[in-house]
Amino acid sequence: MKKEDLGVLKISMSYFLLGTIWVFFSDKILFKSLKFSEGYLNYSIIKGIVFIVFSSVFIFVLVKREINKRIKIWEYYATHDAMTKCLNRKAGLEKLNTLLKNYSLRSPISIIYVDLNNLKMINDNYGHSEGDKAIIRISKIFKQSVKKDDFVVRLGGDEFLIVLLNSDEKNAEKIIEVINEKINVLNLSSRVELSISCGVATYTQEYINIEDFINEADRRMYENKKLFHSQLKFA
Incomplete structure (x- = not known):
């Protein structure tokens, strides 16, 4: 069974259990209290109407909850990388653009443009699944x-942008040091x-x-990447 069908199954099972419990116990109570008197038919009809109203509300609540849950999932994956x-x-640059419109000298914004080195080599030597794990x-x-x-x-691909709020260039460099230490571990x-x-x-x-702001970080990243490759050649 597909994961997306579980919500529908839960609703169906809930309705089935609710209906079974209602019919079994309500009929039993009516039969014992009224047996086959004239009021039995009237009470049975009222009981059925109550069940229809109650079950309709119950199903509405369950369906609405399931729809809201799926909407949240769709909204999440509309703005996040799977x-x-x-x-x-799209979502990241829109968020950054909004922050830049409200820019203040008292609250500097720094970005780190990051490129994962040698992803192609990882994909070629170990397979794309290993490349995905690396990312x-x-x-x-x-x-x-x-x-x-x-x-x-x-x-996209092996490129990331880290957006740091209330952070100057010096602090951004410290973040890079922390990241590199964790990568080494x-x-x-x-x-x-x-x-x-x-x-x-x-x-x-x-x-x-x-675009100018990001391109500057990209240009500096590219300079560092050329340095990385030159170090590999002389190693």
Whole structure:
């Protein structure tokens, strides 16, 4: 049975149990109290009407609860990446754009543009399932390393954007250090060694729009990625 059918099954079973209990006990009570008197038929009709009204309300409540539950799930996956549970690109950039409109010098906003190194090599050597696991592990580390009000966006593929509120560039660099420490610990017990390249930018009103802001972090990340690859060549 599919997971989405469980809610319907619960409603059906609840209705079946409710109907069985009502019919069995109510008929038994009526039979003992009235037996086959003239009032038995009238009370039986009233009992049936009460059951129809009560069961209709009961089913309405159950169905409404199930629909609301599914709407919440749909809304969640409309704004979140299914694999990592991070905000997806559209929802994440909209949230960041809203924050930038309310920007204040007293509350700096920094972003870390992150790229997972050598994902293609991981996919080619160990399979795409191992590549997916690497992305999930990395995303968990990102979320564990930031404050409650901060958020992580999966831009697509192996690229992420970490948005840090009330954080300057210096603090963002500290967050990167924390992330790298956790990755190093993870690598001790993993057959696939993970690493990231990062670029940091702190918002100022000199940026014309959100694209310029993100592109600056992306440019700095790319510079660090070139450094990473050059180090591999000389290793």
